[in-house]
Amino acid sequence: MGRGLLHHIELYVSDLEESLAFWGWFLEELGYESYQKWEQGASWKMDNTYLVFVQTEEKYLDIPYHRKRTGLNHLAFYAESHEDVDVMTRKLIEKGTRILYQDQHPYAGGPDHYAVYFEDPDRIKVEFTVG
Known part of the structure; x- marks a missing residue:
């Protein structure tokens, strides 16, 4: 594996279906392959790194994301x-x-x-x- 290399990134998304359509297409364009899939999420993997997308729970959907706030x-x-x-x-x-x-x-x-x-x-x- 390689000490310090990124293992995975996990993103919670507001609309899983819409996000999987967006990210699945883009990641497959880059050479990632579908890795895992379950009712509330899915992931794509390239070599030893993978990206995970999970449906945000209903009770948290009213808290909006903004990239200029603390976080990603x-x-x-x-x-x-x-x-x-x-x-x-x-x-x-x-x-x-x-x-x-x-x-x-x-x-x-x-x-x-x-x-x-x-x-x-x-x-x-x-x-x-x-x-």
Whole structure:
């Protein structure tokens, strides 16, 4: 395994079906494979790392998530090239995904940082970047 490597990330989501459609497609585009599935959740795995999505319990749904509050801000994934970012950007737009910082795209992270930034159904920011 590798000491210090990320083992897994678990996200609670407001609408499991919608989140699985969003994340399943994106993660499979990156090479992740479906790993686990149960009534209240599912996961995708690549090598030794996996991402888990679980339906938030009804009693907690009235507490909104916002990436600028304390807690998770965003998840960033490596792209292979500028073209990889461009192809993913087109696919995201075709799927109706909200692209962030469109006026600065693809250099919203600075002149040396080529990436697309977008949001999942719960408005968690996701980054797909060359580096």
